[in-house]
Amino acid sequence: MANEIIAIASDHAGFSLKEVLKGKLENLGFEVLDLGTNSTDSVDYPDYGIAMGEAIAGGKANRGVLVCGSGIGISIAANRNESVRAALCHSGLMARLARQHNDVNVLALGARLTGVDTALDCLSEFLNTPFEGGRHARRVSKLSS
Secondary structure: OOOOEEEEEEOOOOHHHHHHHHHHHHHOOOEEEEOOOOOOOOOOHHHHHHHHHHHHHOOOOOEEEEEEOOOHHHHHHHHOOOOOOEEEOOOHHHHHHHHHHHOOOEEEEEOOOOOHHHHHHHHHHHHHOOOOOOHHHHHHHHHHO
16 A cells, blocks of 8 residues: 555545545555646536546556546546446445455545545545455456456
8 A cells, every 4th residue: 555646536526525535545645646626616527537547547546536526427437448447435335345346446426425424434445445356356357348
């Protein structure tokens, strides 16, 4: 985990939560690659999901965190890149299962639907839960074929 680069991005609706999560990642010792946005001024969420996909595919980060109002649109945009397995999570359990069973490399959150404490729980599970492999590896390999 030390020296791991985690990319983070949001649209305007997710900016405030992104900043909280970014601070938590930095406090945990991660290097954070902030892909924007940098304010609450209106922007288009697909641009930030696409930027995340490019960062993951380009090896700039192994994992990432995305935030928009609902988490839906930005995760769809990121998942268009075959290097990304983004999961929209609303609980720590969802984040844990997404890592264990789906080897998710991008956590997506909805700032208008998920409170800060829940988002931090999701982040913790995302960061600390390993992929189980085994029967799940076969299934995950089918996601990018």
